[in-house]
Amino acid sequence: MIKLNPKLSQKFSYTLLCFAAILAIAPVILMVFIIIKNGASAISWEFLSSMPKSGMCVGGILPAILGTLSIVSCAIVVTLPVGVCAAIYLNEYAKDNMLTRIIKLAIVNLAGVPSVVYGLFGLGIFVMFLKLGVSIIAGALTLSIMELPVIITTARSSLGSVPYSFREASLSLGVSRWQTIRHVVLPNAIPGILTGAILSIARISGETAPILFTAAAFYVPHLPRSIFDQVMALPYHLYIISTQIPNMPKNIIYGTALVLLMMVLTMSCIAIFARIYFRKRRKW
Amino acid sequence: MRKVLDFIIEKIIFICGTVSIIFVILIFSFLFKEGFSFFKDFGVLKFIGGHFWYPSSDHASFGILPLIVGSVFVTIGACAIAVPIGVMTALFISEIVPKGIRDILKSLVELMAAIPSVVIGFIGMITLVPLVKSIFNLPTGLTAFSGSIMLAFMAIPTIVTISEDAIRSVPWQYKQGALALGATKWQTLRRIILKAAMPGIIAAVMLGIGRVIGETMAVMMITGNAAHIPHSIFEPVRTMTATIAAEMGETVRGGMHYRSLFAIGLVLFLITFLINFVADLFLGKNKNT
Numbered sequence: 001m002i003k004l005n006p007k008l009s010q011k012f013s014y015t016l017l018c019f020a021a022i023l024a025i026a027p028v029i030l031m032v033f034i035i036i037k038n039g040a041s042a043i044s045w046e047f048l049s050s051m052p053k054s055g056m057c058v059g060g061i062l063p064a065i066l067g068t069l070s071i072v073s074c075a076i077v078v079t080l081p082v083g084v085c086a087a088i089y090l091n092e093y094a095k096d097n098m099l100t101r102i103i104k105l106a107i108v109n110l111a112g113v114p115s116v117v118y119g120l121f122g123l124g125i126f127v128m129f130l131k132l133g134v135s136i137i138a139g140a141l142t143l144s145i146m147e148l149p150v151i152i153t154t155a156r157s158s159l160g161s162v163p164y165s166f167r168e169a170s171l172s173l174g175v176s177r178w179q180t181i182r183h184v185v186l187p188n189a190i191p192g193i194l195t196g197a198i199l200s201i202a203r204i205s206g207e208t209a210p211i212l213f214t215a216a217a218f219y220v221p222h223l224p225r226s227i228f229d230q231v232m233a234l235p236y237h238l239y240i241i242s243t244q245i246p247n248m249p250k251n252i253i254y255g256t257a258l259v260l261l262m263m264v265l266t267m268s269c270i271a272i273f274a275r276i277y278f279r280k281r282r283k284w
Numbered sequence: 285m286r287k288v289l290d291f292i293i294e295k296i297i298f299i300c301g302t303v304s305i306i307f308v309i310l311i312f313s314f315l316f317k318e319g320f321s322f323f324k325d326f327g328v329l330k331f332i333g334g335h336f337w338y339p340s341s342d343h344a345s346f347g348i349l350p351l352i353v354g355s356v357f358v359t360i361g362a363c364a365i366a367v368p369i370g371v372m373t374a375l376f377i378s379e380i381v382p383k384g385i386r387d388i389l390k391s392l393v394e395l396m397a398a399i400p401s402v403v404i405g406f407i408g409m410i411t412l413v414p415l416v417k418s419i420f421n422l423p424t425g426l427t428a429f430s431g432s433i434m435l436a437f438m439a440i441p442t443i444v445t446i447s448e449d450a451i452r453s454v455p456w457q458y459k460q461g462a463l464a465l466g467a468t469k470w471q472t473l474r475r476i477i478l479k480a481a482m483p484g485i486i487a488a489v490m491l492g493i494g495r496v497i498g499e500t501m502a503v504m505m506i507t508g509n510a511a512h513i514p515h516s517i518f519e520p521v522r523t524m525t526a527t528i529a530a531e532m533g534e535t536v537r538g539g540m541h542y543r544s545l546f547a548i549g550l551v552l553f554l555i556t557f558l559i560n561f562v563a564d565l566f567l568g569k570n571k572n573t
Contacts, residue, residue, distance in 0.1 A: 010468050021372070021389070086300045116549070120315065120546060124315075125314055242405075264398050
């Protein structure tokens with residue numbers, strides 16, 4: 001084998017790594033570009049604000065947008081407080097014992113359960129066992145369990161980044177443990193927790209498999225009226241019109257994909273910029 | 285009064301802390317309840333090893349071997365693409381580019397992770413599937429191969445983010461020591477940093493595999509959903525996840541077919557449980573070094 005000059009081999013390898021990075025990122029940018037280019041023409045106020053008509057081939061996607069918004073907002077209302085409390089327990093109260101180790105293992109495994117299995121679970125427990133039926137609330141509860149590990153992990157790391165001396169200063173003044181957490185630790189951790197929450201909202205807005213059997217409907221002729229209604233949801237709607245309906249006008253499919261993609265990417269961008277902003281402003 | 289309030293709040297926090305254990309147990313027991321009653325009626329071995337998935341014919345047969353092979357084909361294909369690209373990208377981002385560009389690239393990778401799987405599936409159907417069909421001259425472009433490519437893009441963000449963390453947590457003394465001995469940057473990177481970060485990178489790969497096995501919507505849209513044992517990756521396959529998602533809607537609640545889908549869910553749950561457990565062990569190892 002020829003022994004390469006180390007400098008030359010470094011140059012060669014760096015080029016290779018750069019090429020890999022391009023290969024990882026460029027196709028995804030291309031995908032986004034294709035959707036924007038083809039979908040932009042479909043977007044109009046009417047498309048966003050009217051009901052689908054004649055077998056969904058004309059008209060808008062308003063019920064799907066509202067359906068997704070209602071499922072996601074219900075889910076976050078349930079999961080955020082529980083997740084933050086769990087993070088507080090793990091970061092502030094838990095001792096290094098068997099229970100804590102089991103909790104951490106459970107979180108890791110919840111994070112890895114496939115989304116379609118959450119869908120099965122939601123069908124089993126919320127739709128059938130608790131008799132909530134296929135509804136916004138059943139879908140939202142399913143999504144909230146799915147998002148719990150993510151919320152716990154991000155909340156925990158933002159609680160953990162509050163310096164220990166803050167707690168010591170407060171505790172040495174005779175303030176109780178919960179009061180210290182409530183008035184010293186939490187206010188400093190709020191930006192991180194909120195950023196994590198926004199990222200979670202973005203993620204669950206695009207999830208389809210968990211709501212497939214728990215909340216989503218093929219077509220609902222009216223807007224969602226209560227949390228016990230079946231609804232149309234944006235990702236499920238995209239799935240339906242791109243695979244189940246033949247001769248669907250392409251620009252409506254692209255338009256729906258674009259709306260979903262923009263919803264998710266805008267929220268993720270907000271979260272990423274907020275994180276950069278708060279990190280710069282942090283005083284410790 | 286305040287003491288009582290504190291006490292109540294601390295109890296609530298404790299309950300929330302244990303809630304994830306409760307959910308893991310609940311998920312397992314719900315899948316197990318339906319799955320077990322199915323196993324009693326049909327038999328575990330016939331289920332895992334059976335070659336035929338005909339859930340709705342008169343002589344219903346629930347062999348999930350074709351589905352397992354389908355999942356394995358797609359997963360291996362996706363990993364063959366995503367692992368080298370992902371690890372190399374992580375090396376590039378963490379060790380080569382200047383800090384300003386690194387932050388931009390990391391944000392981009394994070395945005396990639398946020399793209400919904402239906403959107404990936406839709407784009408794959410429109411662009412990749414016809415391409416695969418014409419390049420390889422196949423009867424259909426809906427194959428395990430197309431699925432692997434699209435799923436690779438979903439696994440790459442996971443692999444990059446976690447490998448990058450592992451690479452950056454390598455103690456800086458290792459790097460300085462190697463450089464001081466006269467090694468070039470690339471030699472240091474390949475022989476020292478990559479080795480020290482290996483447990484973390486293995487964990488990243490395992491979590492990437494977990495993501496691919498559990499992926500549902502994109503595979504359902506791209507891989508063709510033919511429930512037979514494939515001979516090559518250029519044939520349509522059907523994965524376990526896609527089977528659950530596609531068939532749950534048409535089953536009779538409580539019937540054989542319905543319970544068989546829960547049994548598939550149980551198999552998936554156990555597989556991902558194992559993968560995450562092992563990945564977690566590797567991640568713990570990484571922290572100790």
